[in-house]
Amino acid sequence: MTQRSIFLTSALPYANGAIHLGHLVEYIQTDIWARFQRMSGHELVYICADDTHGTPVMLRAEKEGISPEALIDRVWAEHFRDFTGFGVKFDHYYTTHSEENRELAEGIYKALRAQGLIEIRQIDQMYDPVKSMFLPDRFIKGDCPRCGAADQYGDSCEACGATYSPTDLKNPISAVSGAKPETRQSEHHFFKLSDPRCVQFLRQWALQDNRLQPEAANKLREWLGSGDNPDESELGDWDISRDAPYFGFEIPDAPGKYFYVWLDAPIGYYAGLKNWCAKNGRDFNAFTAPNSTTEQVHFIGKDILYFHTLFWPAMLQFGGFRPPSRVYAHGFLTVDGAKMSKSRGTFITAESYLKEGLNPEWLRYYFACKLNGSLEDLDLNFNDFVARVNSDLVGKFANIASRTAGFVRKLFNGQLLDDARPAGGLVAGSTMDDHQALEAVFIARAPAIAEAYEARDTARATREISQLMDAVNTYIDQFKPWELAKSGQASDLPRLHRVCSTSLRCFARLCVLLQPILPVVCQRARKEVFGLEPAQDDQAWLWNEIDWPAVGRVEVFGHLFSRVDRSQIDSLIHANIEG
Numbered sequence: 001m002t003q004r005s006i007f008l009t010s011a012l013p014y015a016n017g018a019i020h021l022g023h024l025v026e027y028i029q030t031d032i033w034a035r036f037q038r039m040s041g042h043e044l045v046y047i048c049a050d051d052t053h054g055t056p057v058m059l060r061a062e063k064e065g066i067s068p069e070a071l072i073d074r075v076w077a078e079h080f081r082d083f084t085g086f087g088v089k090f091d092h093y094y095t096t097h098s099e100e101n102r103e104l105a106e107g108i109y110k111a112l113r114a115q116g117l118i119e120i121r122q123i124d125q126m127y128d129p130v131k132s133m134f135l136p137d138r139f140i141k142g143d144c145p146r147c148g149a150a151d152q153y154g155d156s157c158e159a160c161g162a163t164y165s166p167t168d169l170k171n172p173i174s175a176v177s178g179a180k181p182e183t184r185q186s187e188h189h190f191f192k193l194s195d196p197r198c199v200q201f202l203r204q205w206a207l208q209d210n211r212l213q214p215e216a217a218n219k220l221r222e223w224l225g226s227g228d229n230p231d232e233s234e235l236g237d238w239d240i241s242r243d244a245p246y247f248g249f250e251i252p253d254a255p256g257k258y259f260y261v262w263l264d265a266p267i268g269y270y271a272g273l274k275n276w277c278a279k280n281g282r283d284f285n286a287f288t289a290p291n292s293t294t295e296q297v298h299f300i301g302k303d304i305l306y307f308h309t310l311f312w313p314a315m316l317q318f319g320g321f322r323p324p325s326r327v328y329a330h331g332f333l334t335v336d337g338a339k340m341s342k343s344r345g346t347f348i349t350a351e352s353y354l355k356e357g358l359n360p361e362w363l364r365y366y367f368a369c370k371l372n373g374s375l376e377d378l379d380l381n382f383n384d385f386v387a388r389v390n391s392d393l394v395g396k397f398a399n400i401a402s403r404t405a406g407f408v409r410k411l412f413n414g415q416l417l418d419d420a421r422p423a424g425g426l427v428a429g430s431t432m433d434d435h436q437a438l439e440a441v442f443i444a445r446a447p448a449i450a451e452a453y454e455a456r457d458t459a460r461a462t463r464e465i466s467q468l469m470d471a472v473n474t475y476i477d478q479f480k481p482w483e484l485a486k487s488g489q490a491s492d493l494p495r496l497h498r499v500c501s502t503s504l505r506c507f508a509r510l511c512v513l514l515q516p517i518l519p520v521v522c523q524r525a526r527k528e529v530f531g532l533e534p535a536q537d538d539q540a541w542l543w544n545e546i547d548w549p550a551v552g553r554v555e556v557f558g559h560l561f562s563r564v565d566r567s568q569i570d571s572l573i574h575a576n577i578e579g
């Protein structure tokens with residue numbers, strides 16, 4: 001196996017609100033992928049951070065009567081607590097309000113400017129005369145210029161998907177003061193994405209090496225135009241500046257002008273990596289230089305594809321860095337078939353889920369069952385959630401250990417039989433008995449499960465794993481250890497030992513296969529069921545233990561999973577009802 005080096009990110013949550021279950025789809029998806037890579041022996045650095053700049057943070061801090069710095073510090077701690085609670089294991093969780101980020105943003109801006117890719121233009125901009133500030137697109141509301149839908153934001157229409165300039169909006173009002181905005185002129189800095197160099201680069205980058213999912217690549221073809229002539233692209237230039245007052249980084253040589261938050265947010269991935277490198281004695285350039293052999297992989301929601309597949313790669317390419325290797329988008333979460341709603345209590349915060357005492361690994365497992373690596377939306381159906389957790393995790397998985405371990409402890413002094421491994425391993429096609437055949441199925445199916453993890457198709461991985469759970473339970477039903485134990489025939493004892501040892505070794509293999517999704521319970525199983533230390537540092541199990549897990553005995557252990565009760569869900573929903 002060639003060891004891969006991977007720099008991985010999830011999108012940066014904005015420092016203006018609580019983490020909810022919709023956010024968690026992405027962090028859980030990324031974390032599962034990260035854990036799978038780590039336990040497969042690859043080097044992986046998973047970086048994330050709070051996205052702290054911009055008008056919403058500035059206005060909220062003002063409303064709370066605190067400084068933006070105090071607000072972002074508080075929210076950072078809340079976000080980090082929630083991610084940790086759900087087992088999301090970043091190598092580093094940083095902030096975009098950092099010196100590293102300022103330096104990197106300035107450096108990229110200057111590099112773009114030196115290549116003639118920055119242009120300063122006078123533009124018409126909406127101004128709130130009551131609040132004395134220019135209004136960001138999201139703080140202007142009005143009617144969509146294309147379809148006429150009412151109450152749309154100043155940058156895009158949720159009804160028809162049109163994107164436009166806020167000055168095009170019909171009947172605009174300021175969402176800050178309610179005043180009718182005036183149009184005023186202001187000098188803005190633009191990144192010339194329409195420059196033929198950018199268009200050419202992006203066309204080439206986007207369509208190579210399976211960087212993007214097919215649906216995303218199609219979107220990009222639409223945005224970039226498909227012709228050979230870069231002048232035919234529809235790509236507009238990107239306005240990267242905002243006027244004071246603004247919470248962010250001031251643009252070099254342009255007093256009173258600030259970088260638009262969306263410029264320094266993705267650069268925050270690099271700032272986090274740089275800070276991690278400094279703390280760990282690693283070379284930042286080895287990850288980010290144009291000739292780097294590290295894979296740079298971004299997990300994002302499909303709503304921010306535009307930023308991550310146009311602006312970000314072009315900023316990196318022309319800013320002196322390497323562009324991303326792959327960008328993977330996921331769909332949105334619905335709850336019981338509908339958009340999350342605060343009035344119905346389905347806008348569920350991560351904090352409330354943990355406070356209500358629900359097991360975070362139930363949700364990790366459920367999301368894993370639903371995520372298939374595409375941009376499709378996924379639905380959290382609570383009845384299905386209850387059924388699946390109870391059936392798969394309690395009824396199938398944990399049950400294997402509780403059906404067999406007692407006999408081994410009582411009759412065989414806790415020792416597992418270890419003479420069943422044929423020399424040369426378990427190879428499909430060779431002659432083997434029923435017990436070996438069950439173990440061989442695991443070895444035969446593991447590569448397909450690994451492939452599904454790699455492709456982020458955890459729906460397929462969990463389906464395959466669930467079939468393996470069924471196979472072990474069927475095997476136990478077939479050999480009936482409880483009957484062997486009380487038959488009184490001496491010849492049944494070795495057989496009982498064999499059946500229980502085989503089942504428990506397969507249970508250990510299920511722990512290997514499930515560890516990316518259920519890190520806590522799989523780690524507990526290693527320690528509490530088998531009395532083993534983690535295989536390596538903080539990896540309880542390694543992927544290659546599928547072949548022959550080194551389990552020698554079983555200990556006395558408690559419940560690995562409790563059942564979820566529908567009443568727990570009802571009280572969670574109740575706790576989230578607002579208004």
Ligand SMILES: [Zn+2]
Nearest residue numbers: 144147157160
């Ligand atoms: Zn519209």
